[in-house]
Amino acid sequence: MTLQIGVIGTGAIGQDHIRRITQALSGARVVAVNDINPQQARDTVTRYQLDAIVHTDAHALVADPAVQALLVTSWGPTHEEFVLAAIAKGKPVFCEKPLAVTAEGCRRIVDAEIAHGKRLVQVGFMRPYDAGYRALKDVISSGKIGAPLMLHCAHRNPSVGDSYTTPMAITDTLIHELDVLRWLLDDDYVSAQVVFPRKSSHASSHLADPQIVLLETTRGVRIDVEIFVNCQYGYDIQCSVVGESGVANLPEPASVLLRSEARLGTTILTDWKQRFIDAYDVELQGFINGIRDGALTGPSAWDGYAAAVAADACVKAQETREVEAISMGARPAFYPR
Amino acid sequence: MTLQIGVIGTGAIGQDHIRRITQALSGARVVAVNDINPQQARDTVTRYQLDAIVHTDAHALVADPAVQALLVTSWGPTHEEFVLAAIAKGKPVFCEKPLAVTAEGCRRIVDAEIAHGKRLVQVGFMRPYDAGYRALKDVISSGKIGAPLMLHCAHRNPSVGDSYTTPMAITDTLIHELDVLRWLLDDDYVSAQVVFPRKSSHASSHLADPQIVLLETTRGVRIDVEIFVNCQYGYDIQCSVVGESGVANLPEPASVLLRSEARLGTTILTDWKQRFIDAYDVELQGFINGIRDGALTGPSAWDGYAAAVAADACVKAQETREVEAISMGARPAFYPR
Amino acid sequence: MTLQIGVIGTGAIGQDHIRRITQALSGARVVAVNDINPQQARDTVTRYQLDAIVHTDAHALVADPAVQALLVTSWGPTHEEFVLAAIAKGKPVFCEKPLAVTAEGCRRIVDAEIAHGKRLVQVGFMRPYDAGYRALKDVISSGKIGAPLMLHCAHRNPSVGDSYTTPMAITDTLIHELDVLRWLLDDDYVSAQVVFPRKSSHASSHLADPQIVLLETTRGVRIDVEIFVNCQYGYDIQCSVVGESGVANLPEPASVLLRSEARLGTTILTDWKQRFIDAYDVELQGFINGIRDGALTGPSAWDGYAAAVAADACVKAQETREVEAISMGARPAFYPR
Amino acid sequence: MTLQIGVIGTGAIGQDHIRRITQALSGARVVAVNDINPQQARDTVTRYQLDAIVHTDAHALVADPAVQALLVTSWGPTHEEFVLAAIAKGKPVFCEKPLAVTAEGCRRIVDAEIAHGKRLVQVGFMRPYDAGYRALKDVISSGKIGAPLMLHCAHRNPSVGDSYTTPMAITDTLIHELDVLRWLLDDDYVSAQVVFPRKSSHASSHLADPQIVLLETTRGVRIDVEIFVNCQYGYDIQCSVVGESGVANLPEPASVLLRSEARLGTTILTDWKQRFIDAYDVELQGFINGIRDGALTGPSAWDGYAAAVAADACVKAQETREVEAISMGARPAFYPR
Structure with a gap:
């Protein structure tokens, strides 16, 4: 067995x-x-x-x-x-x-x-296996905040090397949000726009950092994702879902609350590998169990395709600075919601 | 005296x-x-x-x-x-x-x-007199978060009457952010864009609610303000300043932390009049003291004019759905920074 | 007038x-x-x-x-x-x-x-005029946490000078809790015990620091107050009321939430004068208004006497290390609750 | 293998x-x-x-x-x-x-x-395997809060059945703190005292609830543990370590931060089985790995004995209402720290 x-x-x-x-x-x-x-x-x-x-x-x-x-x-x-x-x-x-x-x-x-x-x-998209995103999805499903209308997200890294380029903000960084937000909302993207704030002095000369990506879904949900890969202070993933009657935030990782040196607070992770470390276990165990039970349930080839199509549109939007349509064709019945 | x-x-x-x-x-x-x-x-x-x-x-x-x-x-x-x-x-x-x-x-x-x-x-713009905004400005001035690059803001009301119209989201609601964010950043706006998320079912038929206003400043700071006047859950003002090396949030109002009925948390105000109640006192005392001391220091006629010009551009952007320029002419030397 | x-x-x-x-x-x-x-x-x-x-x-x-x-x-x-x-x-x-x-x-x-x-x-006991304690008392009165059963409190100062003595932990420091907790609970003390934890290496040679005072009220509420006047990290006042169905904490002072240098948190005050600064205004305005309106409502001579009697018992309990009774005689009808 | x-x-x-x-x-x-x-x-x-x-x-x-x-x-x-x-x-x-x-x-x-x-x-003491307690111990070991002087703890259950008796507050409930706090401090208890606050109206007629247990360790650390098994609002485990220069709290379980119905907060667990669910996995995997590696490292027979001796003293202290000594004899060299 x-x-x-x-x-x-x-x-x-x-x-x-x-x-x-x-x-x-x-x-x-x-x-x-x-x-x-x-x-x-x-x-x-x-x-x-x-x-x-x-x-x-x-x-x-x-x-x-x-x-x-x-x-x-x-x-x-x-x-x-x-x-x-x-x-x-x-x-x-x-x-x-x-x-x-x-x-x-x-x-x-x-x-x-x-x-x-x-x-x-x-x-291998692991965020849908993260306990925090799952809890967030449960809150949405519970109806406690009503239908989602907006998502405010941030994906921040302390710093990146000189080889990190402007399009990589989409293909290496935003790609995780492109996957997990579709899953969270059970929805698809229809357009993308990218705006470029004042550049951080910590970013390398060729890199536009930070960036803000604005997405729209088929149901009209508006998503803004701040991508800031030289934020200095930590690896920080934020996701706030604004619904018709409430707002739910992705949980902060559990951390000791410390009072010291005139500050009251918790620790922010700085190593991205620690942030979703448990999710990797759950993800791969899910694959193993899915085979045992005769049905895979994790991110599908269609999800991989959808993320790729959305990423292409975002990269294009970086270049054109216009609103770009995201079109991936009809979802095959083979991949039911 | x-x-x-x-x-x-x-x-x-x-x-x-x-x-x-x-x-x-x-x-x-x-x-x-x-x-x-x-x-x-x-x-x-x-x-x-x-x-x-x-x-x-x-x-x-x-x-x-x-x-x-x-x-x-x-x-x-x-x-x-x-x-x-x-x-x-x-x-x-x-x-x-x-x-x-x-x-x-x-x-x-x-x-x-x-x-x-x-x-x-x-x-009578009172937010620059609010202790929370002042503390936030102090943090910016202290250099703890580096130069501001982005602001993520929200202005949420539990509900509005049927007489509240789509442009009032700018002229009655956003007007406070238009004033206080200029003051907070010591900067001016150069453009505005408005996007319309999926409409809340709690909004009256003629009202676009929520809305997101995207502003850009002369220094390139990007600001997004969510305006949501039927959010149901409370009167909630959020302002998060993302700087080159840190992020600072407007303080939540002090509130008893309560553990009850399987929830751990604080109370959110529902009456907007309570939110900045102390600021009104400080504001008017500031006017009285300014006269006594021979120099007014609060929001000036120029600030009133600047807010009006920005509001006009935002209302236009609601209609055109395009990026609209905000141009108020040179700041007179009479009104030094 | x-x-x-x-x-x-x-x-x-x-x-x-x-x-x-x-x-x-x-x-x-x-x-x-x-x-x-x-x-x-x-x-x-x-x-x-x-x-x-x-x-x-x-x-x-x-x-x-x-x-x-x-x-x-x-x-x-x-x-x-x-x-x-x-x-x-x-x-x-x-x-x-x-x-x-x-x-x-x-x-x-x-x-x-x-x-x-x-x-x-x-x-001049100002804590009953502090907005935080008032909010805490309102929560108790609202019935949201049921009848109070226990209070867990702390009174921490960053450091004290060499002239600060062990009994001053009662007469200069705990005296504020002795006043405000009677007011908060609308109750009186019946006994006190003091225990001495391991001494902080930051305390002067003659000073027992920290100390824990255990109080009991007429209704059987048990109170523990940690007094720690060389805690180094800040001026920190904690009060947690455990009721039959919930727990309410004294609000932390409003403060900017900061993300920087791998920490997420707020600032703790270090200067005690800042902690209750607003309460002094309210207190003295209350005295002025009370005279105008023909009835003083703030801490009375009886409250001053009650705090003194309780402080005496606590100082005695420091010496005997036994449970000491607190007896102040019947409350005169002149001072109604 | x-x-x-x-x-x-x-x-x-x-x-x-x-x-x-x-x-x-x-x-x-x-x-x-x-x-x-x-x-x-x-x-x-x-x-x-x-x-x-x-x-x-x-x-x-x-x-x-x-x-x-x-x-x-x-x-x-x-x-x-x-x-x-x-x-x-x-x-x-x-x-x-x-x-x-x-x-x-x-x-x-x-x-x-x-x-x-x-x-x-x-x-089978699982709390030393809980990620939260481990993080708390790491903070203590890091020196960030200096030498521990006091612990303020609470162990609260929503409710218990009628068969739950006053001594079970020690043998079934406090027993977890008796184990984990020894481990956390790397110290042993020398005395115990129990005080009985006003009884909750939600407790059955024969049960003293809540109770407060006061422990002292060989190094003079003072511990207070509130045991409240009919607190109604949730299953809530608190542990605050006061050190010479800072205070560290056991992390709250990660939870979605929700804004709804005029409240801002997180969910408190109500089912004790959920609170340490991950720790059971780690504990038993630790046993398996310990055998594989030739050395068990989890709670030992000596730890089981020490918890039993301390529990006996606490039960006696419930009866006598006096300070009871805790004496378990010298730690055998067989069980090194």
């Missing part, structure tokens, strides 16, 4: 998922690994004391009869190829972000999965 | 200021009153046991030698006339909002005051 | 009250001053531009026909004498803490006031 | 731990179960689809060579017998609270474990 997993890509995130499966989660074990650097794959087997075969060819790993499900944590541009290979073999596959590097690539995966006839793909 | 004040307009706000001068503040007394309804003026004298003369003609009150300073709390469309009359007599005048019902009217007052050669006018 | 006040004692607190009457409050003015140091009295007249006579003899000031009410802000050991003199002349008197330096002295004032037949004395 | 566990007692908590091992944790599986009611044991095997043998004799289960470690979740009075049996076989054993129903019984387990020569026993 233990799910046998093959892992493609043993970099940082691959190893983290392997540790998770091996030491923290229930019902699965890693039986095969692959990496573009075979030595790294072998080192990973040693480090985590895995009883696993090392495949030097990723496609051989996908085809390995011992492998019942795939974890794709390789370099982004290779994701589409390996996910399509998994689908071709009819094997469930958990693919880290991005599902593919273009919306077209995502769409090919959607089409392949529909052609296969059953959901096989889960995309 | 007691300042002798004449009051034009003894409606609700006029009476409230009379009570304030008589029972709470120091250094002034009401010596003359006028109202379009003379009986109401007489009743006010009786109610507050004033040693004051009732003038049936407002201009006679302005001219009365016993009157050293004016309080204009009459109907809005009459403000310009009485303020100009006070300037003509060289008497200091505190005028409730609006200074005049058009930007042109405000400009005429500005020009008259400049021609007179000394500040005589204070406009 | 302006109340004419004579002030005995123009030290720091005397001057502060003079400033208050002259510049902030309504309905009174200072017409006479006295100080053991006549030059200081004269300087005070100059500093605040008072139209006041300087009496070199305090009793002459009390007797001065121009003086309608007294403010006693002289050295503590002289309070009893001057308050009794005011009562003898039938003049209302506001006396700073302590009403007298012994419970017997307080009792003599009580007896004199009763003999006079009308309330003349208000003691 | 999978740890094979035998479970004695398949009641509610036994089943919950079985579910945990089977569905949530990593590295262990249930291979044998026993219950005084054999049918319940068999039903449990079916319910959780265990590949496990049902022993009708608990001692046979302990002796079963397939069983590598024991979980004792049977009726409290049987714990001592089964834990001693496990020690006799040299098998690690996780025993739910209480370790034994008397301090003497706990001491016999301590002696048996010492005689065995290696730690085998972990007691």
